[in-house]
Structure formats: C-alpha cells, structure tokens
Amino acid sequence: MIAEAGLAALWLAAALALLQLVLAFTGASPAVRSLAVTQGLMTLIAFAALIAVFVRTDTSVALVVANSHSAKPLMYKFAGTWGNHEGSMLLWVTVLALAGAALALLQRRIGERMLTASLGAQAALGLGFYAFLLIASNPFARLDPAPAEGKGLNPLLQDPGLAFHPPTLYIGYVGLSVAFSLAVGALLTRDVGPALARAMRPWVLGSWIFLTLGITAGSYWAYYELGWGGWWFWDPVENASLMPWLAATALLHSINVLAARGGLRTWTMMLAVVAFSMSMVGTFLVRSGVLTSVHSFAVDPTRGTFLLGLLALYVGGALALFAWRASHVAEGGRFALISREGGLVLNNLLLSVILGTVFIGTLYPLFAEAATNEKLSVGPPYFNAVAGPVALLLALLLMIGPLLRWRHHAAPLARWVAPSALIIAAALMISLIAAPEMSILSRLGLAVGVGLVPASLMPLAGRSLRRTPLATWGMAIAHLGVAVALIGMASDSAFKSETLAIAKPGDRLNVGPWLVEFASVDPVAGPNWTAVEAELRATRGSGVSVLHPQSRTFTDPVTETNESAIATLWNGQLYTVLGRAREDGWQLRLWWKPFVTLIWFGGALIALGGLLSLGGRLWRGRRRAESEA
Amino acid sequence: MRPRWILFVPLALLLLLIAALAWRLASPSDNIVKSRLEGRALPAFALAAAVEYKPGLASTDLASGKPRLLNVFASWCVPCIAEAPLLRRLKQEGVAIDGIAIRDRRADVTHFLARNGDPYERIGSDPESRVQIGLGSSGVPETFVIDGRGVIRAQHVGPIEQGDLPAIRHALEAAR
Numbered sequence: 038m039i040a041e042a043g044l045a046a047l048w049l050a051a052a053l054a055l056l057q058l059v060l061a062f063t064g065a066s067p068a069v070r071s072l073a074v075t076q077g078l079m080t081l082i083a084f085a086a087l088i089a090v091f092v093r094t095d096t097s098v099a100l101v102v103a104n105s106h107s108a109k110p111l112m113y114k115f116a117g118t119w120g121n122h123e124g125s126m127l128l129w130v131t132v133l134a135l136a137g138a139a140l141a142l143l144q145r146r147i148g149e150r151m152l153t154a155s156l157g158a159q160a161a162l163g164l165g166f167y168a169f170l171l172i173a174s175n176p177f178a179r180l181d182p183a184p185a186e187g188k189g190l191n192p193l194l195q196d197p198g199l200a201f202h203p204p205t206l207y208i209g210y211v212g213l214s215v216a217f218s219l220a221v222g223a224l225l226t227r228d229v230g231p232a233l234a235r236a237m238r239p240w241v242l243g244s245w246i247f248l249t250l251g252i253t254a255g256s257y258w259a260y261y262e263l264g265w266g267g268w269w270f271w272d273p274v275e276n277a278s279l280m281p282w283l284a285a286t287a288l289l290h291s292i293n294v295l296a297a298r299g300g301l302r303t304w305t306m307m308l309a310v311v312a313f314s315m316s317m318v319g320t321f322l323v324r325s326g327v328l329t330s331v332h333s334f335a336v337d338p339t340r341g342t343f344l345l346g347l348l349a350l351y352v353g354g355a356l357a358l359f360a361w362r363a364s365h366v367a368e369g370g371r372f373a374l375i376s377r378e379g380g381l382v383l384n385n386l387l388l389s390v391i392l393g394t395v396f397i398g399t400l401y402p403l404f405a406e407a408a409t410n411e412k413l414s415v416g417p418p419y420f421n422a423v424a425g426p427v428a429l430l431l432a433l434l435l436m437i438g439p440l441l442r443w444r445h446h447a448a449p450l451a452r453w454v455a456p457s458a459l460i461i462a463a464a465l466m467i468s469l470i471a472a473p474e475m476s477i478l479s480r481l482g483l484a485v486g487v488g489l490v491p492a493s494l495m496p497l498a499g500r501s502l503r504r505t506p507l508a509t510w511g512m513a514i515a516h517l518g519v520a521v522a523l524i525g526m527a528s529d530s531a532f533k534s535e536t537l538a539i540a541k542p543g544d545r546l547n548v549g550p551w552l553v554e555f556a557s558v559d560p561v562a563g564p565n566w567t568a569v570e571a572e573l574r575a576t577r578g579s580g581v582s583v584l585h586p587q588s589r590t591f592t593d594p595v596t597e598t599n600e601s602a603i604a605t606l607w608n609g610q611l612y613t614v615l616g617r618a619r620e621d622g623w624q625l626r627l628w629w630k631p632f633v634t635l636i637w638f639g640g641a642l643i644a645l646g647g648l649l650s651l652g653g654r655l656w657r658g659r660r661r662a663e664s665e666a
Numbered sequence: 667m668r669p670r671w672i673l674f675v676p677l678a679l680l681l682l683l684i685a686a687l688a689w690r691l692a693s694p695s696d697n698i699v700k701s702r703l704e705g706r707a708l709p710a711f712a713l714a715a716a717v718e719y720k721p722g723l724a725s726t727d728l729a730s731g732k733p734r735l736l737n738v739f740a741s742w743c744v745p746c747i748a749e750a751p752l753l754r755r756l757k758q759e760g761v762a763i764d765g766i767a768i769r770d771r772r773a774d775v776t777h778f779l780a781r782n783g784d785p786y787e788r789i790g791s792d793p794e795s796r797v798q799i800g801l802g803s804s805g806v807p808e809t810f811v812i813d814g815r816g817v818i819r820a821q822h823v824g825p826i827e828q829g830d831l832p833a834i835r836h837a838l839e840a841a842r
Contacts, residue, residue: 307676314680327690341691349684356677363673400683403690 040098043086044177047127050079050134051167054160061157066149069156070141076163077138080131084118087127087176091118097183100124100176105187108565108592109195116200122324122340123176125203129320130166132211137163140215146236146658147219148228155215155222162214165347173343195565195591198258202251209248210281210316215240216288217313220306221355224362229302234295235658237309239651241292245285246647252278253640264599264614266628268529268636271420273328276399277319280392284312287388290381298443300369300378304385310359314352315392321348327403373445380438387431394423425478432485432523435516436492453495461488475531482527489520507653515646522639528632539622549629550577551611558623566591568600571615571623575604582606586615609633702802703818709800713790716767716775723764723790729816733841734762735834736810737786738798740770741778743806749825750782756831757785761838765789768798768806809834813841 057072090098092114094107104121105114119125137159144152170176219237223229255278260268269275288308294301322328325341372378398415405413436457437450464484468475475483493516497505534549546553556572568589575582584602591598604611609631616624703709708725715722728734737753739746757763765786767775775789792798801810802821811820811834820837822830 303673311676321687325687325691327687338691342688345684345687345691349680352680353677353684356680360673360677364670400686404686407686407690407693 039086039089040095040177040179043083043090044175046079046083046086047167047171047177050076050083050130051164051171053079054134054163054167057160058157058164061153061160064150064153066153069153073134073141073156073159074138076160077134080127080134084127084131087124088115088118090177091115091124094187096185096187097179097181099178099180102180102184102187106565107186110564112197112200113195119203123170123174125207126166126170126174126324127176128204128207129211130163130170132207133159133163133166133214136212136215137218140218140240144236145662146232147222148226151219151222151226151228151233153222154225155218158218158221158225159214162218162351165350169340169343169347173340196258196262198254198262202255202258205247205254206251206278209244209246209251209285210278210319212240212244212247213281213285213313213316216244216285216309217355220309221358224306224358224366227362227365229306229366231296231299234292234305238289238292238296239655241285241289241309241312242647242651242654245282245289246644246651248278248282248285249640249644249647252282253637253644256640257637261601261603261612264601264626266533266535266612266614266626266630268633271398271415271417273399274319274323276395277315277322280395280399281312281315281319283388283392283395284308284315287385287392288312290384290388294378294381295369298370298372298378300372301382301385302366302369303363304382306359306363306366308385310352310355314348314355317348317352321345322399328399370444372443375441375446377438377441377443377446380434380441383434384431384438387427387434391424391427391431394427395420398423421478425482429478429481429485432489432519435489435519436495439493439496439512439516453498454492457488457492457495460491461485464488472531479527479531482523483531486520486523486527489523490517493517493520507656508650509653511646511648511650511653513646514649515643518639518642518644518646520639521635521642522637525632525635525637525639529630529636532631533633534629536625536627538625538627539619540625541622544622546625546627548611548627549631551575551627551629552577553611553613553627555623555625561587563589569615569618571625573602573613573625575611582611584611584613586613588615588617605634704821706818708812708816708818709797711790711797711800713766713792713797716765716770716789716791717772717779718776720786721788723766723788725816727788728764728812729814730762731814732762733814733819733838734764734812735838736764736766736801736812738766738768738801738803738806738808738810740768740806741774742770745825746778746807747782749807749827750785752826752828752831753785754783756834759835762787766792766797768792768795811837811841 053072053076057069057076060072061069087100091101091105092111094101094105094114096102100121100123104124105117109117117124119128137156140152140159141156147155216237219233219240223233255275256268259270259275260266288305291301291305291308295305321341321344325344326338327341398419401415402413405411437454440450440453442448461484464487465480468480468483472480494513496509497513536546536548538544538546540546540555542555542557544555546555552575554574556574558569558571561568561570566589568587570585570587573584573586575584582604584604586602587600589598589600590596599614599616601612601614603613609629610633612628612630614626616626708728710725712724713722728736735756739749753763763785765788767789770791770793772791775791790797801818803810805823807825809822809826810818811822813819819841820834822834826834
C-alpha cells in the first residue's frame with residue numbers, strides 16, 4: 038500500500054510539473070508558484086514512502102529485495118534507500134523538486150516574469166527526470182511472489198559516512214539546477230544584470246557549500262573505508278562530483294563581478310549553464326555503464342540512452358538559448374587588466390582549464406577505446422601532472438587577487454604581497470635543505486600553501502574587524518581553507534612513510550617515527566559480520582596508541598573487507614590495515630601520514646567560509662530590504 | 667566586441683560529446699583483455715602438482731615437439747564446468763591438454779575433476795596466480811595454444827563453446 042502511495046505521489050508530481058511548464062508559458066505566475074511548492078511536497082511524500090518501505094524491509098518491493106536485508110542495522114536500512122540506482126534517482130528528483138519549491142517560496146529579488154520563466158525551466162528539468170524514473174527506473178516495482186529475505190547491501194556502504202555523503206552531494210549537484218533555471222529564465226526574458234546575480238548568489242553559495250562538504254566527506258570516507266590510504270583516486274565518479282564543484286566555484290566568483298560591477302555577464306550565464314550540465318553529465322556517466330568505477334551502479338545501456346537523450350535536450354537547449362540570446366546581453370562596465378575583475382577573469386580561466394582537463398581525462402579512455410580498440414586508463418599521473426600546476430597557479434593568484442581594486446588597480450601592492458612572497462621563498466629554501474628528495478610539485482605545494490595562510494587573511498589587515506562585512510570574513514576563511522588543504526596534501530604526499538610486512542603476534546615494526554608492536558589477533562563478531570581483529574600498540578616516545586584493525590567477512594552477500602584502524606594525533610595519522618592470513622603470519626600495512634587531516638580540515642574551512650558569506654549576504658539583503666521598505 | 671559565432675562553440679562541443687557518447691553506448695562493451703604474448707615464448711615456470719595422482723607442470727613440459735593446449739581453470743570457476751565436456755571431446759580427438767589450477771586447494775581440484783572429468787596430462791598449482799599473470803591471462807577459464815617449441819600461438823578468453831572448436835582445431839593445426 039505504501040509503495041503504491043509513493044508511486045501515485047510521483048505520478049502526481051510529474052503531472053504537476055507538466056502543468057507548471059504549460060502555465061509558465063502562459064505567464065500565470067501565482068499558479069506556477071503554488072504548483073512548484075505542491076510538486077516539492079509530492080516528491081517528498083514519494084521519497085518518504087520509499088524510506089518507509091526500506092526501513093520495514095518490505096520484500097514485496099523489488100528494490101528492497103535487491104538491496105536490503107532484515108539483519109541490517111536500522112541506520113543502514115534507512116541509508117540503503119539511496120544506496121542504489123532507483124532510490125538515489127528518486128532522491129535526485131526530490132531535491133530538484135524541493136529546490137524549485139524553495140525558489141518559488143523564497144525568491145523576492147527578481148521580477149515576476151523572470152521568476153515564472155525560471156520556474157518553467159525548473160519544471161521542464163523535472164519532467165524529463167520524472168519520465169526517466171517512471172518509465173525506466175521505477176523504485177516502487179513490486180515482486181510477486183515476494184521472497185522471504187532481501188539480498189543484502191554492499192558492505193562497503195554500511196557505514197555512517199553513507200548516511201550523509203549522497204544526500205549532501207545531491208543537494209549540492211541538484212541545487213545548481215536553480216542557477217541553471219535562473220540563467221535560462223534571464224536569457225528568455227533578456228534581463229541579465231546585477232539584480233540577477235544578487236538573486237542567484239545565495240542559491241549558488243548554498244549548493245556550493247553542500248558540494249564542498251559532500252566531496253570532503255566522501256574523500257575522508259574513501260580514505261578510511263577502502264583501506265588504501267589514499268584520499269583521492271581520480272575515479273570517474275569522484276571526478277563527476279569535482280567537475281560541478283569547479284564550475285560552481287568559477288560561477289561563484291563570476292557572480293561577484295556581475296553583482297558588484299555588472300561585468301562578465303556572458304561568462305556568468307555560461308558558467309551557470311555549465312555547472313548544472315556537469316551535474317547531469319556526472320549523473321549520466323555514473324548510471325549509463327560507459328565507465329566502470331568503484332561507485333558504479335548496475336550497468337544498463339537503455340538507461341544510459343535515456344539519460345543521454347535528457348542531456349542532449351537540456352544542455353543542448355540551454356546552450357542553444359545561450360548562443361542565440363547572449364549576444365543581446367548588455368555589456369557591463371569596462372575594466373583594466375590589473376583589477377579585481379581582471380583577477381577574477383584569470384581565476385575563471387584557470388578553473389575552467391582544470392575543469393576541462395579533468396573532463397578530458399575522465400572521458401578519454403572511453404573514446405580512445407572506441408577509436409583504437411586499445412584499452413587504456415587515465416589515472417593519477419595524468420591528473421596530478423596536469424591539474425596540479427594549474428591549481429598552484431590559482432593558489433598564487435589567490436595571494437594578490439582579493440587585494441586588487443575594482444575597475445583599475447593603480448596603488449602599489451608590494452607591501453601586501455611581500456610578506457607572503459618572503460614566506461614562500463623561505464619555505465622553499467628550508468625544504469630544499471631539510472628534505473631535498475621531495476617531488477617538485479609537493480615542494481611547491483607546501484611552500485605556496487604556507488605562504489597562502491597569511492595571504493588569505495591579508496584582506497582583513499588594517500580594517501576594523503568588527504565592522505568588516507561577514508562576506509569578507511567568509512572569503513578570507515574560505516581562502517584560508519584552500520591554503521590549509523594544500524599544506525595537508527603536500528605534506529601527506531611528501532612526508533608519508535609506509536611499511537608493508539608479514540608479521541606474527543609479538544613482532545615489532547617501524548613506520549616513520551613509530552614503533553608498532555603487533556600484540557595479538559582475536560576473532561570478533563558484529564550484527565551481520567565476523568572478523569579477525571588485531572591489536573597493535575604504537576608508541577613514539579611517550580604514550581601508547583592502541584589500534585584494532587580488522588579483516589571482516591560480511592554474511593549477506595558474502596564479502597571480505599578491511600576495516601582500517603586510524604590513530605589521529607596532533608601532527609598526523611597512523612593508519613593501519615590488517616590483511617590476509619598466510620602460513621607465516623598476517624599481512625600488515627602501516628602508514629604514518631603527517632598532517633594529512635589538514636586536507637579535510639581545509640575542506641571544512643572552505644565550507645565554513647561559504648556559510649559565513651551566505652549568512653552575510655542574506656543578512657545584508659534583509660537589512661537593505663527593511664531600510665527600503 | 668566578440669564575434670557572434672564564438673557563442674556557438676559550447677553548443678558545438680556538446681553535440682560532438684553527445685555523438686561520441688551515443689556511439690559508445692551503441693557499440694558492444696568489451697571487457698576482455700587479451701594477452702600480448704601471442705607469438706612469444708612461454709615465460710619459464712615450474713608449478714607443483716595440483717592433485718596427488720598427477721604430475722605438476724613446468725614450461726619445459728609444454729615444449730614437447732607437438733602443439734598442446736594450456737587451460738587455466740579453477741574449481742570455483744562456474745564457466746569451467748560448462749567448458750569441461752568440450753575439453754574432454756578435444757582430448758578424445760587426440761589433443762594434448764595441460765592445466766593450471768589457480769588459487770585453489772588440492773581437495774577442491776580433485777573433487778572438481780571427479781565431477782566434471784579430467785582431460786589433463788599434467789596439472790600445475792598456481793595458488794597466487796603468479797604464472798597466470800605472467801601468461802597475460804586476466805581471468806578463468808582461458809586456453810592457450812602452445813606450439814611444439816613452447817611459443818604461445820593463440821589465446822582463447824572465456825569458456826570454450828561449441829562454436830569455438832573449429833577455430834581451436836585450426837590454431838592447433840597451424841601450430842605444427
């Protein structure tokens with residue numbers, strides 16, 4: 038009954054979307070807004086129905102049978118709702134509809150015409166994906182007769198990180214649809230200007246914050262769950278989340294120019310379309326089966342064709358509209374090369390270069406195989422070699438960009454930039470003397486990161502801190518986050534130590550400054566798994582850290598995983614993995630990773646900066662509205 | 667003022683991308699990785715016996731002067747069960763077949779052979795897939811045609827099916 042109610046709600050939402058699109062054409066604005074809100078409610082009901090069906094392990098629903106099991110802990114039954122293709126697609130559509138509802142409810146700054154056009158675009162987006170769900174990926178399909186038990190869930194996904202990672206990312210990805218719809222609405226009504234930028238900004242900031250958090254959390258989750266000690270693998274699905282983030286970051290900066298000075302109108306519209314297009318391309322890549330990855334859902338070429346059709350329709354349509362209308366968009370204020378706008382143009386360009394290279398790298402194996410029948414893979418060597426230096430250039434730009442004046446910067450910059458430049462030079466020299474064997478990328482990354490720490494805070498220097506706008510604080514902290522993350526990445530890459538050994542209880546191993554004693558190995562059991570757990574005692578002078586890595590076997594489906602044990606200290610992490618048993622002992626893999634936690638701490642700082650900016654803009658907007666009223 | 671046509675570049679790029687992705691979706695997926703050793707000599711190896719009653723396998727055994735088939739299998743490999751009758755058929759036709767059991771246990775291999783027939787003259791045990799990887803084989807079952815001098819002449823990936831027999835016989839002939 039619940040499943041049918043969910044399916045009915047989904048059909049209703051699709052019908053409402055159709056009505057919303059039609060009415061948007063005729064310009065009936067209040068009706069369009071109510072429809073958007075109701076549509077959001079309907080999809081929420083459908084999603085709640087799916088959650089209910091999973092939590093109760095209703096084995097008459099095919100999706101539950103394929104992906105769940107009554108022995109799973111409750112939290113993972115709940116999270117299992119979106120740990121599969123159909124459920125996550127329903128989540129996608131729910132976020133899309135809720136974003137439209139929020140746009141209808143909260144948007145006050147743009148005219149009725151543009152809002153109606155934007156809501157129409159949002160409805161059009163929804164229609165295609167409702168059709169995809171209802172026709173090709175029905176989450177509520179029944180199974181008759183109902184089997185007694187489900188087939189379980191991939192144990193790699195039975196983890197607290199799973200509960201937060203996909204919904205956070207989806208709010209980010211799909212939230213960018215609002216920017217897309219607003220851009221389409223603006224192009225349709227020929228009204229691209231600072232007002233549009235100020236209206237778009239909170240939506241982009243909000244999506245961007247969630248994307249940053251989702252990517253950071255995903256990276257940390259992969260780090261401790263997969264047991265390889267790496268935090269980014271340039272996996273196609275990871276890239277699928279990074280590309281919208283890169284586009285959204287560029288969009289965010291472009292919006293600032295449009296809002297402040299009316300410039301970069303065409304760039305901003307282009308980026309708004311590209312950002313959500315990247316989300317859709319990502320959705321396609323992950324679900325069509327053209328790329329295999331750790332994250333891939335079940336391969337299904339018919340779904341892939343459907344999604345490709347939607348991609349062609351939406352992105353093609355938006356880009357066609359862009360090409361047709363963008364030349365009619367009024368020019369903004371002119372600016373000199375050395376100016377804040379100039380810096381932000383360079384920032385856009387560099388981010389677009391990284392975006393382009395990641396895009397090409399992700400898709401290259403596909404096309405190379407099609408053309409030459411040779412299999413090749415593009416992995417970290419390419420991505421690090423290409424994206425790394427450009428990212429360093431961006432980091433250097435970060436040191437001067439925020440200090441430039443709008444329109445034309447004529448004042449001397451040296452005294453603001455000199456301290457950071459000196460710090461970089463000093464860091465380079467110290468690293469050359471103390472650690473001559475570092476790779477050049479790590480060395481530069483570390484030096485630039487260290488120099489960027491004071492540089493990111495420089496815009497705050499010489500100001501009354503209490504009266505500095507919150508948005509400026511946000512910018513400083515977000516840039517500081519970039520510096521911190523950069524230091525973490527370089528430090529991990531340059532200074533990590535690894536020990537791989539076959540050991541028996543009683544053995545002692547060395548890794549970095551640590552002496553690790555392999556104390557014992559014992560069997561343990563959990564709700565749906567059994568494991569062999571090792572006790573490791575690690576010391577580096579004073580105090581002992583005790584770690585318990587496990588080699589775990591899940592019961593349904595039968596899968597073996599390594600549960601790594603990590604000890605977090607003030608200056609790094611000791612990461613331990615227990616492998617297979619052999620006749621002469623156990624495989625033990627130990628890493629000492631100095632300052633690796635800075636990577637995710639930096640990511641969190643970036644998100645915090647975004648949050649402060651968002652708060653600052655919203656608060657200032659409300660105060661301005663009040664004073665104008 | 668930028669030229670008007672530049673605004674159409676993103677659209678053009680997208681259409682190219684869609685066309686390429688559509689082509690990729692339409693062409694059949696090919697997850698098979700073939701060995702690059704065709705035409706090269708077998709890597710040297712010497713494997714212990716996989717079962718008690720048969721000798722183990724060394725690369726020198728495969729340079730016997732006449733073409734042989736080298737079949738990589740495992741007791742836990744389901745398609746190997748399907749392939750077994752066809753291997754027996756080839757053996758009845760006079761083809762010499764040697765086997766390599768990968769990542770397996772003696773009892774399980776014995777059991778497998780008892781249930782599905784045993785066409786092998788010698789069976790080597792490769793518990794860590796080292797020789798398998800050295801051969802450029804990426805899965806089971808895979809069958810290699812080795813000529814009399816120990817050179818790999820052909821590789822068949824996946825289970826041998828009815829329709830593959832002519833090609834295998836042809837490869838054995840060509841390897842004389």
